Amino acid sequence: MKKILILFAHPAFHKSLINKTLMEAIKDLDGVTVNNLYEKYPDFFIDVPVEQKLLTQHDIIIWQHPFYWYSAPAIIKEWMDLVLQHGFAYGTHGRALEGKWAMSCISTGGRKEVYSAEGKNRYTINQFLAPFIQSASLCRMENLPPFVVHGSHTLNRDDIKKFADDYRKVITMLRDNEIDSEQLSTMEYMNEIIKHDA
Amino acid sequence: MHNQEFFLNALIYLGAAVVSVPIAKKLGLGSVLGYLLAGIIIGPFVLRLVGNEAGEVMHFAEFGVVLMLFIIGLELEPKLLWKMRRSIFGLGGLQVIITAGIITGVALLLNFQLNRAVAIGLILALSSTAIVLQTLSEKGLMRNIAGRSAFSVLLFQDMAVIPILALLPIIATLGTPADLSDTSINSIGQVAQLPGWLQLLIIIGAITVLVIIGRFAARHIFRLVAETGLHEVFVALALLMVIGTALGMDAIGLSPALGTFIAGVVLADSEYRHELETTIDPFKGLLLGLFFISVGAGINFNLLIEDPWVIILFVLLLIFIKFVVLLILGRIFRLKKGFEFLFAFLLAQASEFAFVLISFSKQNKLFDEQTSGMLLLVVTLSMAISPLLLIFNDKAVSPILARWQNKLEYDDIEDEETPVILAGFGRFGLTVGRILLANGIKVTILDNNPSNVETLRKYGFKLYFGDITRPTMLEKAGIENARLLILSMAEHENALKVAEIVRKKYPHVKILARAKDIFHVFEYLNLNINKVQRENFHSAAELGNDALIELGFSKYEAYRATRTFKHHEDQVTEELYRHWLEDQGKFIQETRRFAEQVKETLQAEKNYSIHETDCAWDVDSLKDEAKKEK
Numbered sequence: 001m002k003k004i005l006i007l008f009a010h011p012a013f014h015k016s017l018i019n020k021t022l023m024e025a026i027k028d029l030d031g032v033t034v035n036n037l038y039e040k041y042p043d044f045f046i047d048v049p050v051e052q053k054l055l056t057q058h059d060i061i062i063w064q065h066p067f068y069w070y071s072a073p074a075i076i077k078e079w080m081d082l083v084l085q086h087g088f089a090y091g092t093h094g095r096a097l098e099g100k101w102a103m104s105c106i107s108t109g110g111r112k113e114v115y116s117a118e119g120k121n122r123y124t125i126n127q128f129l130a131p132f133i134q135s136a137s138l139c140r141m142e143n144l145p146p147f148v149v150h151g152s153h154t155l156n157r158d159d160i161k162k163f164a165d166d167y168r169k170v171i172t173m174l175r176d177n178e179i180d181s182e183q184l185s186t187m188e189y190m191n192e193i194i195k196h197d198a
Numbered sequence: 199m200h201n202q203e204f205f206l207n208a209l210i211y212l213g214a215a216v217v218s219v220p221i222a223k224k225l226g227l228g229s230v231l232g233y234l235l236a237g238i239i240i241g242p243f244v245l246r247l248v249g250n251e252a253g254e255v256m257h258f259a260e261f262g263v264v265l266m267l268f269i270i271g272l273e274l275e276p277k278l279l280w281k282m283r284r285s286i287f288g289l290g291g292l293q294v295i296i297t298a299g300i301i302t303g304v305a306l307l308l309n310f311q312l313n314r315a316v317a318i319g320l321i322l323a324l325s326s327t328a329i330v331l332q333t334l335s336e337k338g339l340m341r342n343i344a345g346r347s348a349f350s351v352l353l354f355q356d357m358a359v360i361p362i363l364a365l366l367p368i369i370a371t372l373g374t375p376a377d378l379s380d381t382s383i384n385s386i387g388q389v390a391q392l393p394g395w396l397q398l399l400i401i402i403g404a405i406t407v408l409v410i411i412g413r414f415a416a417r418h419i420f421r422l423v424a425e426t427g428l429h430e431v432f433v434a435l436a437l438l439m440v441i442g443t444a445l446g447m448d449a450i451g452l453s454p455a456l457g458t459f460i461a462g463v464v465l466a467d468s469e470y471r472h473e474l475e476t477t478i479d480p481f482k483g484l485l486l487g488l489f490f491i492s493v494g495a496g497i498n499f500n501l502l503i504e505d506p507w508v509i510i511l512f513v514l515l516l517i518f519i520k521f522v523v524l525l526i527l528g529r530i531f532r533l534k535k536g537f538e539f540l541f542a543f544l545l546a547q548a549s550e551f552a553f554v555l556i557s558f559s560k561q562n563k564l565f566d567e568q569t570s571g572m573l574l575l576v577v578t579l580s581m582a583i584s585p586l587l588l589i590f591n592d593k594a595v596s597p598i599l600a601r602w603q604n605k606l607e608y609d610d611i612e613d614e615e616t617p618v619i620l621a622g623f624g625r626f627g628l629t630v631g632r633i634l635l636a637n638g639i640k641v642t643i644l645d646n647n648p649s650n651v652e653t654l655r656k657y658g659f660k661l662y663f664g665d666i667t668r669p670t671m672l673e674k675a676g677i678e679n680a681r682l683l684i685l686s687m688a689e690h691e692n693a694l695k696v697a698e699i700v701r702k703k704y705p706h707v708k709i710l711a712r713a714k715d716i717f718h719v720f721e722y723l724n725l726n727i728n729k730v731q732r733e734n735f736h737s738a739a740e741l742g743n744d745a746l747i748e749l750g751f752s753k754y755e756a757y758r759a760t761r762t763f764k765h766h767e768d769q770v771t772e773e774l775y776r777h778w779l780e781d782q783g784k785f786i787q788e789t790r791r792f793a794e795q796v797k798e799t800l801q802a803e804k805n806y807s808i809h810e811t812d813c814a815w816d817v818d819s820l821k822d823e824a825k826k827e828k
Contacts, residue, residue, distance in 0.1 A: 045761045086820040 271462020
């Protein structure tokens with residue numbers, strides 16, 4: 001069984017619907033630790049030793065947040081700046097994260113078509129996620145495809161519920177190591193691993 | 199063997215105190231009543247463990263009053279005293295004159311000669327410094343307006359003892375001398391026999407000398423002795439100074455208590471003030487206890503048994519007269535609602551100076567054996583009753599007053615579900631309350647200072663006047679439906695008491711508390727209350743932050759440094775708490791608390807280096823590696 005650390009960030013948790021539902025769908029799973037960054041560090045004063053210890057205790061690291069300005073809410077960046085220290089996460093002697101897996105889980109208002117060379121946003125989600133993907137690579141981690149919730153403003157409760165169920169399944173599979181790497185290399189989004197009959 | 203007798207007596211007195219005071223405190227009676235009961239029990243009418251020497255012990259123990267006034271003097275700077283002049287001379291003066299006048303009138307009605315009636319009036323007009331001040335400090339009322347006023351009156355009375363002592367011999371010569379078997383006249387000082395103007399001159403001279411020595415010489419002497427590093431020599435010097443002052447004042451006919459009080463005031467702004475206070479404090483406590491025990495032991499129950507109703511009537515009459523005069527004066531001097539009752543109940547007993555004055559009058563053939571015995575009994579009983587009066591005030595009078603003043607509001611509270619109770623709405627609670635109100639949260643605000651209550655109500659705050667330490671008050675404020683109880687009051691001991699009660703009776707209510715210092719934080723942690731803020735830690739840290747900025751730190755750098763320090767403080771606190779748990783039985787005296795806190799904090803800090811949390815922003819190791827790659 002792999003241990004999963006969710007780095008959760010939503011600055012207005014009380015207004016969040018999708019991220020909250022998703023997070024609540026997985027927080028009771030064995031082996032899953034939800035690290036709610038805005039709740040833990042409301043003034044951005046991140047306890048670096050504590051965060052680094054958490055990282056070493058888990059095998060899969062997931063950044064879960066709404067997609068703000070094609071990136072993450074500010075605290076995720078602060079977290080990366082401070083926690084992923086040279087000599088800890090990267091550099092000749094920084095091997096604490098080596099071999100762990102990294103993944104993003106994001107929600108965005110735009111539909112999938114909008115995120116393409118022809119679409120309004122001109123780039124794909126995976127292109128926008130380049131800083132995360134490359135940061136993980138620099139830390140000698142393996143990247144997983146992102147779990148993405150598109151069109152977040154138009155989803156009804158049932159739709160969100162479906163996404164939450166899928167997310168729970170994905171996390172469970174990751175935890176129990178039920179995903180083969182061949183399958184991974186063919187997927188754009190992690191969502192695709194769940195087969196829906198329809 | 200004389201020694202053996204001394205130790206046996208010490209054993210009895212100390213034993214009685216150790217057994218009875220904790221019991222009295224547990225029962226909510228206060229230590230004064232505990233000591234008095236202990237005295238009665240070991241006295242000649244119950245266990246007969248002590249006999250006639252109780253009087254001697256009392257004379258010895260009166261020195262406790264002297265020490266107490268010295269300590270009070272230390273806490274009062276001259277400036278503060280000057281501010282209190284109106285209440286000292288106005289309130290105090292009127293109290294003595296009016297009370298003395300009425301009691302004289304009553305004594306005349308009882309067929310006393312005019313000169314004796316005047317003497318009785320003057321003697322009984324005084325109130326007990328020992329009992330009142332002990333009660334004030336025990337209940338944390340020294341800062342309360344009623345407590346302050348009571349203190350002013352006591353101060354005036356202490357000064358009044360001097361002219362009264364001078365007057366009594368003169369009064370005595372005006373009437374027929376009392377029929378006394380014991381005719382030895384002990385003068386209480388040679389100066390008392392000198393003419394009035396010379397006496398005044400000597401008194402003024404003595405006080406001047408005292409002030410000059412205290413101002414200019416004392417500091418050097420203290421330093422010399424402190425430099426020896428021998429604490430016991432310092433103790434000896436402190437006692438020597440107080441005893442010397444007391445004897446000197448006694449010799450010139452001044453009250454020793456007043457003299458040492460002046461000495462205390464003179465030393466109030468010296469750097470040795472705290473050291474002096476801590477040194478004298480235990481002696482004061484012990485001697486005062488002894489004094490109260492001897493008062494208890496000295497109650498002449500024979501006289502009481504002979505004429506119980508007359509004595510009881512006199513005691514009640516005395517208390518009634520004093521109470522009514524005080525109550526009216528309290529009103530005239532605009533004591534806030536509810537406080538004039540506390541003020542009047544506080545001072546309604548007779549004074550321990552009465553013991554001195556009565557025996558002095560007897561020596562001057564003013565009173566006969568019968569009169570002085572009866573007066574002594576009345577004085578003693580009024581002192582014994584006085585703690586009960588305060589309990590009566592706490593339990594019966596002030597709840598009724600509070601209800602009467604807040605009738606409407608109380609009804610409001612009962613109907614309403616209030617999520618948050620905020621206890622204490624002074625400078626601290628105001629900020630807490632404003633944050634909550636600004637975010638639309640309903641708050642029941644309790645405060646015991648009616649002046650605040652009225653002002654803030656004007657601005658639309660919902661405030662209620664009441665004493666939160668009273669369980670019924672908590673119930674009325676809706677503690678059962680409350681989600682939070684915020685203890686923002688300044689009376690830290692009371693806050694702890696409330697926290698403990700609420701923890702037990704209403705475990706669902708979350709408690710948040712303001713703490714005075716780190717030890718106070720620990721006491722809350724011990725009750726499993728961990729949302730505690732030290733009342734000045736954060737504002738002090740912010741000022742430190744401003745200092746860093748002034749010194750050239752960039753604002754964000756200063757912010758991070760300050761924030762890191764706060765984080766580090768949490769760790770230090772945790773560590774200190776563990777230490778504290780290990781030797782929890784350790785008593786820390788009030789005056790030593792801060793010194794102790796400084797010591798322990800700095801000690802614990804040595805083991806931590808402030809963790810540099812921001813190293814990722816400027817990493818030398820990264821630069822080194824980049825250079826190597828080149």
